[in-house]
Amino acid sequence: xxxxxxxxxxxxxxxxxxxxxxxxxxxxxxxxxxxxxxxxxxxxxxxxxxxxxxxxxxxxxxxxxxxxxxxxxxxxxxxxxxxxxxxxxxxxxxxxxxxxxxxxxxxxxxxxxxxxxxxxxxxxxxxxxxxxxxxxxxxxxxxxxxxxxxxxxxxxxxxxxxxxxxxxxxxxxxxxxx
Numbered sequence: 530x531x532x533x534x535x536x537x538x539x540x541x542x543x544x545x546x547x548x549x550x551x552x553x554x555x556x557x558x559x560x561x562x563x564x565x566x567x568x569x570x571x572x573x574x575x576x577x578x579x580x581x582x583x584x585x586x587x588x589x590x591x592x593x594x595x596x597x598x599x600x601x602x603x604x605x606x607x608x609x610x611x612x613x614x615x616x617x618x619x620x621x622x623x624x625x626x627x628x629x630x631x632x633x634x635x636x637x638x639x640x641x642x643x644x645x646x647x648x649x650x651x652x653x654x655x656x657x658x659x660x661x662x663x664x665x666x667x668x669x670x671x672x673x674x675x676x677x678x679x680x681x682x683x684x685x686x687x688x689x690x691x692x693x694x695x696x697x698x699x700x701x702x703x704x705x706x707x
Contacts, residue, residue: 604683622697631690640681
């Protein structure tokens with residue numbers, strides 16, 4: 530069965546303003562919180578960009594489960610706030626061997642819509658017949674409305690072609706809070 534994991538974007542490096550007295554013991558400066566997790570440069574970024582950050586959702590369809598189309602169609606992410614899809618990358622362990630094209634597409638699925646009726650986010654589907662163990666990057670649609678999610682929208686994968694021999698598929702979707 531597919532596995533889904535989430536990875537936060539760049540994390541703030543914990544640091545506290547401090548001084549080094551003559552005795553060599555580092556102590557927080559008076560009046561400053563010793564557990565402040567952000568430095569001045571990071572606070573400038575937050576002020577400029579707000580709390581908008583990126584994170585990744587990884588979908589892994591292990592082993593020969595990847596040769597079954599039904600293992601792709603379920604929603605793997607439901608937005609709880611507005612997001613924009615930044616990237617979609619894929620890698621598989623064994624390439625498909627069917628004579629026809631074998632691809633997958635990342636779909637946006639609005640609340641109340643069946644996954645089969647979702648909107649394509651990639652300009653073209655990524656091939657599951659490309660060289661094994663080689664990262665592919667999809668091209669995200671230029672249509673802003675199609676690459677943005679609102680609360681309740683979901684993401685799913687849709688395959689085309691016969692998935693003969695495809696194995697060990699990993700897909701990473703990067704999203705940015707907007």
